Amino acid sequence: MKNISINILLTVFCLIGFMSSSDVQAQNTTDKVYISGHIVNEKDSIGKSRIWLYAPIFTISPLRETTGGYSDSLDTKNRFSLEFDNKDLFQPETNKLGKVSIMLVPENRDIKTSLADYPVEPGDSIHIGLKGSGKTWKEEEVSFTGRGAAKYQCRREIEIVLKEGGFNSGKHISKNTIEDLKQMCQYYQNQEDRVLKILWKYKDNINKEVYTLLKADAMSEIQQGMLVQVKENYEKSSNIPKNELLEVVGYDDGLEIQAFYDKDDSYITLSPDYARYLISHTAIRLYLEKKGEVPSFEDVSEAVVDKYSGKTLEYMLAILAISSMDPHPFSSTSGIASANINVRSNFMDKILMLIKTPYIHKQIENKSHIKKGAPAYDFAFEDPAGNLVKLQDFRGKTVLMDMWFTGCGGCAEFARYLKKHIKPEFRDNEDFVIVSINVDREKETWLKSLEAEVYSEKEDVNLYNDDRYKDAGIYKYYGLNGLPFALLIDKYGKVVSHLSFGMDPKHVKNLIRETIEEKNPDLNN
Incomplete structure (x- = not known):
């Protein structure tokens, strides 16, 4: 339930401040x-x-x-x-x-x-x-x-508690009994109590907005861990009657939501953990109502629209839109069935109409460029020899574009995915090409990584994106939040689908075959 991004993506970390x-x-x-x-x-x-x-x-x-x-x-x-x-x-x-x-x-x-x-x-x-x-x-x-140091020290102490990790069912649960389930609930309750004690200690030294943000972040992360365990126990437990399980976790009370922000409080946009928690809560409720059937991405999205309003709804929709496109979809960790490219495209159109707040709308409007049929970014980057290579140079070919940087674990994982599942079938196909775009700050770092072939291989078309720290054109065009980022682009220069290493290789290979075989009446125009 914690965003993949929560599971991946290299977990994001934060901090502030300085001077002696x-x-x-x-x-x-x-x-x-x-x-x-x-x-x-x-x-x-x-x-x-x-x-x-x-x-x-x-x-x-x-x-x-x-x-x-x-x-x-x-x-x-x-x-x-x-x-x-x-x-x-x-x-x-x-x-x-x-x-x-x-x-x-x-x-x-x-x-x-x-x-x-x-x-x-x-x-x-x-x-x-x-x-x-x-x-x-x-x-x-x-x-x-x-x-301003008090809030940093407060966050640091909370961070220590949260970094202890979630409940390890393999370590704490022996026979999946009702007592084991109660032990799990007590574990998360103890985490909450420790966080609340830390917040109380600093309460007089931090203002209301900071206090609420720190509490919303921490409690939401803990609650998401709890929701993950609810789903896992519901799926796997044979020793606990379903009705007793639901009673212990509080489902009889409607899985009460912990609310930290009013529906129109702008500060909610600083707490993605809270918005993800609300989405996870919605997904788990549907999951339990369907007696263990995983709800679709569409089902969860519609339920969110029905239940929430104001900036809370808009921010939840923005996160759903972003995470359905990103390398590590939030949906994969929240009990939501994966959405195909058409569902995502239709959903994007809908939320762009629903989100009225300009600064929230702005964060996702470029995601429409990842829709099927949207024009791909017409990049122009240098290869290792200094030659300028453009997307239009591959007109008539199916392009798999992959963006990465040195040190990115997910980027290395995607490179292994391509090497194992995609390249054996398509490396000799003249109508298919892999374009590997690096965004390292220093060109020398990229060249060293090319030799190691951890993130790409020499057989790929390897390019260096030197505009990342200038106008960041390709980043802004697609509204990227992190890497790796990969797209399948057809011979017209149009987006076919976003790709990630979490996708079924059979589905991706079928998608590539279909794209290669697609007729192109405009090729000679």
Whole structure:
């Protein structure tokens, strides 16, 4: 139930703030946000490492307009510093609050260390102390000082609780009895109690909007974990009568929803976890009403429209639209049957009409470019030899376009998917071509990755997208939220389907065959 993106996508992480303690005291302006920090106890410099600050997936933020986010290279003493105008971080509608993620990307190490989903306010001036740069930071290895530090420390303590993971049924449940089920419910209740104690400790030092956002994020994540267990137990349990199971998990009370925002509260767009929780809740209710039949994407979408209204509905629809197109569809983890390309296209048309709030509409309007029959982005990028290659160069061929970056686990997984399932049948077909587009910040990084052939192979048409950190044209055109991103494009230059490594290989191969065999009366025009 947690968005895939929740399962994948490299889990997004967040944080804010900076400047040294003395600098913090010297800053009095409220039209800037200062984010600085240092990594301590490192004997040597961490190479050409950088700090990358970006918007958490699905949040509505001006950071989405700068596809690569913002970054700063560590200096020789492993320090970093960033400065933001308010317009860089805050929507006009939610100008008191924003949310960011921050990641340490060491050049000379394979690991990336990150912190997740930290709120930010105008005037923040936070210095972050990070101890070491291993795969994860332990609780005592992160510190915050400066104006606004309380909310970061609060989020950090909550993050520690949430990172302990969800309920492990294999570890905690022995015989799938009613007692085991009660134990599972108690586990999630204990998590909630711990989070509430942390929030209470900081209540007097953070404002109402921050408190609500931190609570909505944490409780929604916990509740989604609970909903996952409800579905799994309903599917697999043979020792617990269904009626007793539903009674224990509270279905007799309608699986009560925890509400954190009014229907027209703009701040809901900062908590995708809450919106996903509401969607998951809707999907599970339908699942139980159908006595174990997985509801379709259409069923869940219609139920959401029937039940919710205002900005809450609009944001839920936006997330459904985005996640139905993204590499790791939220639907795959929420008990919603996968939607085919026609269902997604029809749904996109519907929600574009339903969403009236401009800043929410803007986040998804480019998703219409991923619809079947939409014109594909007419890219023009250089190959390793420096030759300019355009989409129109492949007129008359079926194109599988794959976008990736070095260090992306999902991108490597998609490359393996292509190598195992797609290339054996189509690599010698003259009417089919794989175009692999890299978006690394440095061209040299891309060239090294080409040699390793982890994310693409030399037999592919390999291109370097050097506009990602300029106008980010292809990113904006498709409204991308993350990578990998892959499309099947027909010989007319029109989109056929979005692709991901979670799709049935037989379906994808049939789709490619049909596209190759499609007649093209305009080919000679």
